[in-house]
Structures are given as structure tokens and as C-alpha cells.
Amino acid sequence: MKAHFADRIKIPPGFWEGLRQLGIAAHDAARKARLPLTIITEPAVTTAQYFAIWQAYSELIGETAIGIIKLATVFDTAKYPPTVLATYHARNYRDALNRMARYKQLCPPESLQITEEGEHCTIELGWLNTEQPGPSMLVGITLAFLLELGRRGTGQPLTAKFVEFSHPMGDLQALEAYFGCPVQMGAKGNRLILHRRDLELPFVTYNEELLEILTPALDRSLNDQQRSRSMADTVKWIIKRSLTGGRVDIQAVAKEISMSDRTLQRRLTEENTSFKHLLTQARHEQARQYLANPSLDIKEVAFLIGYEDQNSFYRAFRHWEGDTPSNWRKKQLGANSL
Template structure:
């Protein structure tokens, strides 16, 4: 298991469960995991999701579980990464810090986009093929709004919320978010009113931030340096290929770093973005061609080629053969 798949589960989570009358032992048993996880909170992505699914299974309704934990979790139990957001200067600063420090506890990844009068925060997953449990998705987005409410001391509402999966009592969630909830969308995202981002935080604590921020920034930098950037980039590329060609800026944004920083780190590891893109396309092409249910045109689309001829030319360079011949030969050997 590579280092970036190791997730530090916040100890405050277990304290929060006790506040809600839920036994951490019951959650861990329901997840089928050893009880030692409560005291040794470093888990992998699969275990992380299992814990959240177990909490969901112990609650009557997903929507109830989302609101219960988001509103009932006391600020004294916030981990340092969240405290840095809670004591930020304003809502925009808080969200920026949340997105930055979320990188220290993958697989969650927050992408913030400000456009016109709106601010959209999309939740994506890094380093795992598994989709996140609906409960975790809902709580993550609900807490971003809860953070704004607690920080500003104002009853802020969202402009819209989109979930890809069922979330239980939608009416309950609409009452909480104060907006329409779309279920069955293509992504999971919270859209805020951009004007709210300028709202100052009554919880702003400059002295505390001067202590917390340098330590968190140093930890994040050390973590990023220790992780092989090559594998991280390849992971993002595999998720982003379909129907288009992801550029280095898109990948850098998803990894939470600047374009130049990403280029420099790839150079340090003896590779380049262009080389990794080609490598990932080649690897995925072989994988998809091994699936006889996929047409050649579908394979081309899935690895980011808009036209089949471009795919044929690239594949000839990789394998010195056509996709059709390679597939026939490969499938013949495996049958």
C-alpha cells in the first residue's frame, strides 16, 4: 500500500459519535474491522469507507445521519486541519484552507470554482476505484455549509446541491441546505452564493492561525514530497481521460498544486506530463481492448481520442500493430 492511501481518521469522530449516543465499538464491529482502529486511527481507503457505511447502516435514514453529525459535532473536537478553517478570516479563506488541508487526509478532494455570482465545490475521490458512501458524501458537503454558518454566525443557505446517489429523506436535506436538492446527478457538488464568501468569520483567530498554519503547511509539503508524484498524476489521468485530453493545469488543480510545481516534481522524478499521458493511454488501451464487449471506437473515446484514426495511429506507434489485430491475437491467447 502506498503512503497516499493511508488515511488518518480523526479521533474527534469517535467522540462525536458518543455525543450522538452511538457507540464507536458498535460502528467498528458493524464495519467488520478490529476494535484497535479506534485507538490507532490510520486506515486505508477501503476501511475508511467501511466505517462511514457502518455509521450509515446504524442510522434510520441517510439524511438524518448527515444532519445529525454535521450539526451535532462540537467544535472542540475539530482536528487541527479543520480548526485552521474554522478560525479563518472569512468564508472564502475557510473554504480555501479546507480544500488545501483535505489533501492531508485523502481520498476526499475538494475542487472550488468561483464564477459569476456562484461558487461551486465539487467532491471527488483520489487514489481509489471505490465510490464514496452516500453518508460520507452528504456529510462532507453539509459540513462545508455548516462551517460557514458557524464561522459567520449567520443562517447561510446554499444555492443548490447535487448528489449522484440517493440520500434518504430529500425534504429533510432541502430544509437543512435551504435549497433544491438534485438526486441522480453526474457529480456531488455544493453551490454557494459567491457574495457569502466575503462574510467575515466571528471565530477569526489570527494568533492561532499563526501557530497552526506553518505546522500544517510543513506537514502537507512533507507528505507531498514523500508521495511519488508520478503515480498520483497517473491516477488522476486514468479518471480524466474519457472523451478528452486532460491538460497539466487540470491535473495540477485536482492535486492542489501549481502548474509549475507539478512540472518541477515530475522533472525531479525523471519524467514529464506528456510521457505519463501517453503511458496511461497505452495502458488503458490494452486493458479496454482485452474486453471484447467494447467496440474499437468506444476504446478510442475512453482513452481520450475524439476520432478513431488518431487512436489507430497512436496504437501503431505503441504496439507496431492495429488495435483490431492486437485484440484478435490477445483474445486468442487467453481463450
């Protein structure tokens, strides 16, 4: 069975620090994205939340091209997570790009496909676990970071051969000055075309000892992720985050991960499960967790797992556990006190 990447995206602390250096407070970005302020300290966010944050930055900075260039150049390399930090200590530019493409799978939603042919190296941007393209700002930043990687690693003012964007990116002249090459908007995809000869350039930041530590750990993480992550895990995680006080349906969850409900249904069928089954599992698991907290009354637990009335929750819980929520809680609390 094909594994799917869970919709849990880690935002490095360096991102918020980069915004601060550009005069944008993290809480302003969260508000603009219409997300709770706790998103700043959340260990992971969904694809929809991740896209919303990038769109908020785009709106706050005002000009897409300028926002791309400013953030790409101000971002402190030391603030990158290990998945990206390893690329800055690669042997050469080619090694760095290949590491970036491989370990990008650990921090979706972007994916990178690298092709070397003739005098050119083409890097095409795609998306993991979503059918919707990311915001223009995120697209531009991703490609700019790849060139910035080469510039910082080699210590040379490298330029690209050609850059293609599928959507308008703002100030064309500013982007062409930054990339050092022609930039096309309205293309069929998003691509960074490099001079293949530059891939041989050694990195002045090469650190063999650090790579010997990072590489095995990252490879293990990637292998574990590919074995364990599934679309079912993703859906159940989103359901649990969305249960409180409202009806959760497949359309809402599909929208959260930027795919159609039909595609989501197909993916779940491939994993021998269904949305209804995952919703039931999520409610059952959350009910057990909440009932273990004696400070929550039964009516509140029913609300927290998405039931509009207490009677519906009672019927569901008796089906799951063969007992009422009150009796189950008493037995659990009694057992834990022994």
C-alpha cells in the same frame, strides 16, 4: 515523478465522540464494519476501512439524510484536527473554504475543487488515491460540513444555492430544509453551490495569532507529504498489514485501495517498481523486525510474513541476508548485548 498520497487516513477522536452523542457506541460501529475493535485507537486506517466505518454509521443510524444532518450539527468544532480547525479561524468564508480544499490533501480520501463564477461558488467533491466513490453518507456529511463551516464561522444561518448528489440520499425534504435550497439526486457529480456573496462574510471565530502558528506547520506538512508519499509506500504499508497467515496478491491490495489491479500496476511502474518487488521488500523488512524479538520462534516468524512452510522462508531469507534466520538472529542478539 508524480507523488501519490499514501492510503493512511486519520480519524479524529471527535468522530467517535459524535457517534456517542447520537447513541452509537464506537465498538458497535467497528463490529458493523466488520473491523477489529482496535480500529478505534488506530492512528490511521486504509481507504477501504474508512469507507466501511462510514457505511456502518449509515446502517446504524438508519436514514441517510437524518444521519447527515445529525452528525454535521452535533460535531464539536474543538474536536477537529489542526487541518480542519485552521479553517474555523480563517478571516472569512472564502479563506476558510480555500484552506479546507488545500489542507484536505493532508487527510484524504476526499478532495475539493472550488470554482467561482458569476454569482455562484461551486465546490465539487472528488476522491484522492481511489477510483471508487465513497459511501453516500460520507458524501453528504462532507458537503454538509462545508455549509456548517460557513454557518459556525460567520454566526449566520447561511443557505446554499443548490446541492447535487450522484446517488440517493434518503429524505429529500429533510435535506432541502437543512441546506435551505433545492437538492437534486441522480446528478452527474456531488456538488455544493453557494452564493458567492456569502464568501465575503467575515468569521466571528477569526484568530490571526492561531493561524500564524498553524499555517506554517500545515504548509510544511503538506510540502513534505507531497515530496515523500508514493504509491509504492502505500502498497508496502498495506502488504505489511496483510501478510500474516495468508497469500497477499495485487488484486487484494488493489481492492483495498479501491482501484483496479491494472491501474495499480501502472502506478507502480511509473515509480520504477513492481508489486512483486514490494512484496519481497515487505517480507524482508518484517522478517528482520520479527527475528529481533527472541520470543518468536522461526516457524511463527515464517507464518507472520505469509509463508506457508518454514523451508520456503529459510530459502528466501538466505537469499536476502546470505545466512539462515537462526544464525542471523544469534548474531543480532549477540551484537545488541555488547
